[in-house]
Amino acid sequence: MKLLEDMIREKGVVKPGNVLKVDSFLNHQMDINLFNEMGKEFKRIFADKPINKILTIEASGIGIACIAAQYFNVPVVFAKKAQSINIDGDVYSTSITSFTHKREYQVIVSRKYLSPEDHVLIIDDFLANGCALQGLIDIVNTSGATVEGIGIAVEKGFQDGGTLIRSMKQNLHSLAIVKSMNPETGEIEFAEDK
Numbered sequence: 001m002k003l004l005e006d007m008i009r010e011k012g013v014v015k016p017g018n019v020l021k022v023d024s025f026l027n028h029q030m031d032i033n034l035f036n037e038m039g040k041e042f043k044r045i046f047a048d049k050p051i052n053k054i055l056t057i058e059a060s061g062i063g064i065a066c067i068a069a070q071y072f073n074v075p076v077v078f079a080k081k082a083q084s085i086n087i088d089g090d091v092y093s094t095s096i097t098s099f100t101h102k103r104e105y106q107v108i109v110s111r112k113y114l115s116p117e118d119h120v121l122i123i124d125d126f127l128a129n130g131c132a133l134q135g136l137i138d139i140v141n142t143s144g145a146t147v148e149g150i151g152i153a154v155e156k157g158f159q160d161g162g163t164l165i166r167s168m169k170q171n172l173h174s175l176a177i178v179k180s181m182n183p184e185t186g187e188i189e190f191a192e193d194k
């Protein structure tokens with residue numbers, strides 16, 4: 001998606017450790033015009049799927065998911081980060097290793113908000129090693145609901161997540177795929193194929 005790629009090129013900051021900072025328009029301050037365009041694009045990509053719910057993970061996925069949800073006219077459920085001691089039987093839970101914070105945490109979704117009748121679009125801001133997505137897919141599968149598709153804003157194509165999730169036969173679409181990025185020069189290259 002050209003608008004997103006242009007904004008990443010113009011405003012993204014490449015940090016050491018394969019981290020792309022996009023705080024000025026995606027992860028901290030949020031560019032709502034961009035979010036609207038991303039929402040429209042997700043709707044165009046997944047138009048033929050019977051999606052009745054969007055699932056994301058706190059915190060950075062929520063804004064993107066909410067704007068996208070207006071185009072699908074469906075509710076958004078976000079997986080909450082939880083202390084494992086608080087987890088009771090009313091929730092689905094899974095463990096995720098954070099790429100940016102390098103630690104493991106539990107996420108939960110109430111059983112009230114996901115059930116076998118649901119057809120779910122998973123949305124998140126970034127795809128790196130795929131751990132967050134694997135956790136969300138695991139929660140949907142445990143609930144008996146169906147994953148209809150996965151929409152990602154920025155995939156770092158040089159990490160393993162994309163290959164892993166596509167090998168699981170998931171209908172994954174990323175709006176921008178970063179092929180390479182250089183922390184010294186700040187140069188960012190995108191894959192042609194989205």
Ligand code: 5GP
Nearest residue numbers: 018019020099126127128129130131132161
């Ligand atoms: P994964 O689980 O695929 O390794 O990482 C995905 C999660 O880590 C995303 O939800 C995102 O919040 C965070 N993340 C991974 N890589 C980056 C990055 O380069 N920049 C930012 N801002 N977040 C990232």
